[in-house]
Amino acid sequence: MTAPLLALLDGPGGVRRLPAGQLPSLAAEIRSFLVEKVTVAGGHLGPNLGVVELTLALHRVFDAGAGDALLFDTGHQAYVHKLLTGRRAGFDGLRRAGGLSGYPSRAESGFDWIENSHASTALSYADGLAKARSLSGQPGAVVAVVGDGALTGGMAWEALNNLGAGGRPVIVVVNDNGRSYAPTVGALASHLDTLRGGGKERRCRNVFTDLGFGYYGPVDGHDAAALEGVLRRARALRRPVVVHAVTVKGKGYGPAEADEAEHLHAVAPAVPARVPAQGGAARPSWTRVFSAALLELAGEHEEVVAITAAMPGPTGLAPFAERFPHRFFDVGIAEQHAVTSAAGLAMGGLHPVVAVYATFLSRAFDQVLMDVALHRLPVTFVLDRAGITGPDGPSHHGMWDASLLALIPGLRLAVPRDATRLRALLREAVAYQAGPTVLRFPKGTAAPDLPAVCSQEGVDVLYASGIRDVLLVSYGPLAQACVAAAAGLAARGIGVTVVDPRWSTPVVPGLLELAATHRLVLTVEDSTRTGGQGCLLAQSLRDHAVHTPVHTLGLPRAFVPHGERDVLLAQAGLSAPQIAYAVLRARAGKPLTHTTPSDGSPM
Structure with missing residues (x-):
């Protein structure tokens, strides 16, 4: 592919120097570039195809190199911004370890201000940044590019409330394509639809003007010249302004525009298909297993209802x-509302199943704690993308939920090790009426079924060598690696028992009894070690005067970068050889280390 204009750009300055008549050609080149690179590397295609002209106009009106701040909410619509700020070469390594992040990244570029990809936050950043510049006398415009889907989040309205009253010159660009993952829902969507089709009187007074903002729009988000003119007028007002740009998600790429479900919101990397396990049919994803299991339960129990926060497709609902x-x-991108609304549904005699990504539940921790658990309400939370997610990086790894949820009285948490256990544990969760329940599982293909050798007071024994030396406690799909490690250790004459407690929170009595009959306990989890499930077990053993030493393996107390899931797990010491190596070091009284011998053997 040749891209003469893209190749000649030397950053945002080059965009501003480009004659206006060449912008359509540049926009076409950018779309071709994105389609070529993103369909190979994987990533968010549709959102970025929709903001090409908008991003060009932003960089022509505002000088990001001279202090003007461009804040993107959510960050997955910043690929064009990356292209225009000197990162074209990095797209060959998009979302790969050591390569370009799929979201804005402060480490990548000084043009990136915020790097988390949790929606509805940019307006609050903008409010604080504008206040800081006002107090310190710093120059530079503050611009927040916010999707209409992100405006369904409550935090966005908390910020709008303050921005409109503050009078500071913040420009809010509403990228209105009628969607987040799914169509934008609620009264706001209806209001924006009215603005898109209303007359002058309707546009002169609307929800934004009533909150203290100037309002320009609706403007064609694919007309760079019109956008540029409106943005210049908005900047000249020197007050809070909303610029309402109407765009098409997936613009300029036929398959994306024709994809009515998600407009190719995200595409998977173009990689060779994997050989199905054991020569049979390919295993389903964790999400698909959950989806089918919930349908079955809902057919049996009319009280089962389901809630999601703008992601019915990705969560399996x-x-x-x-x-x-x-x-x-x-409910739109509104996790806090989703949880407390679920509490109300439970108060009304229903059993809500709230399906969200694990990383997003932390946004509603207070609601889980005070609105659901305090009232001992039967709400089931199903957390997709738990643990290491892979290419989406630190803001999407579901690392924190297990540690946070372990603090909540009366909450039961399960980490299914395979598809059969997911179905069974979901059935148990929906039947439980004494308080909230949580199931968490990772992104990707469901692990192969791993039947129990036997069960003992709520604990599944997955492997037993006959010698009660080391108790290896596996939480979730890392059970396969634990069993492989145990088999290797048994060949060395070391007795290992591998167990899956099924419900890890609270700690079941059977696990305490097993720990008391072994010399050493080592726990393995795909969540942060700090305050995690291993820590909870260690505390419970101390509380019950069980003095068996406990060692924990898990994810580090750090923001883990993007990369392949298997690689990142290995870096955290969670492969089978590393687990075996950790057992040997623990038995020898040595500190645990994530270093594996070069030949891959456990010693």
Whole structure:
């Protein structure tokens, strides 16, 4: 592919120097570049195809190199911004270890101000940054580019409330494509739709003007010249202004525009298909297993309802919504509201299943604690993308939920090790009426079934060598690696028992009894070690005067970068050889280390 204009750009300055008549050609080159690179590397394609002209206009009006701040909410719509700020070469390594992040990254570029990809935050950043510049006398405009889907989040309205009253010159660009992952929901979506089709009187007074903002729009988000003119007028006002740009998600790429479900919101990397396990059919994803299991339960129990925060497809609730539309609720990007709304549903005699990504539940921790658990309400939370997610990076790794949820009285947490256990544990969760329940599972293909050798008071024994030396406690799908490690250790004459407690929170009595009969306990989890499930077990053993030493393996207390899931787990010491190596070091009284011998053997 040749891209003469892209190749000649030397950063945002080059964009500003480009004659306006060449912008359509540049926009076409950018779209071709994105389609070529993102369909190979994987990533967010549709959102970025939709903001090409908008991003060009922003960089022509505002000088990001001279202190003007461009804040993107959410960050997955910043690929064009990356292209225009000198990172074109990095797209060959997009979302790969050591390569370009799929979101803005402060470590990558000084043009990136915020790097978390949690929605509805940019307006609050903008409010604080504008206040700081006002107090210190620093120059530079503050611009927040916010998707209409992100405006369904409560935090965005907390910020709008302050921005409108503050009078500081913040420009809010509403990228209105009618969608987040799914169509934007609620009264706001209806209001924006009215603005798109209303007359002059409607545009002169709307929710934004009533909150103290100037308002320009709606403007064609694919007309760079019109956008540029509106943005210049907005900057000249020197007050809070909303610029309402109407765009098309996936613009300029036929398959994306025709994809009515998500407009190719994200595409998977173009990699060779993996050989199905054991020569049979390919295993389903964890999400698909959950989706089918919930449908079955909902058919049996009319009180089961489902809630999601703008992601019915990615969380597996789309089939539920199709089959039980009156029992399904998409609340938009509003996790806090989702949780407390679920509390109200439970108070009304229903059993809500709230399906969100693990990384997003932390946004609603207070609601889980005070609005659900305090009232001992039967709400089930299903956390997709728990643990290491891979290419989406530190803001999407579901590392924190297990440690946070372990603090909540009366909450039961389970980490299924395989598809069969996911189905069984979901059934148990929906039947539980004494308080909240949580199931967490990773992104990707469900682990192969790993039957128990036997069960003992709520604990599944997965491997037993006959000698009660080391108790290896596995939480979730890392059970396969634990069993492999135990088999290798048994060949060396070391007795290992591998167990899956099924419900890890609270600690079941059977696990305490097993720990008391072994010389050493080592726990393995795909969540942070700090305050995690291993720590909870160690504390419970101390509380019950069980003095067996406990060592924990898990993710570090750090923001883990993007990369392949297997590689990142190995870096955290969670492969089978590393688990075996940790057992040997623990038995020898040596500190645990994540270093594995070069030949891959456990010693």
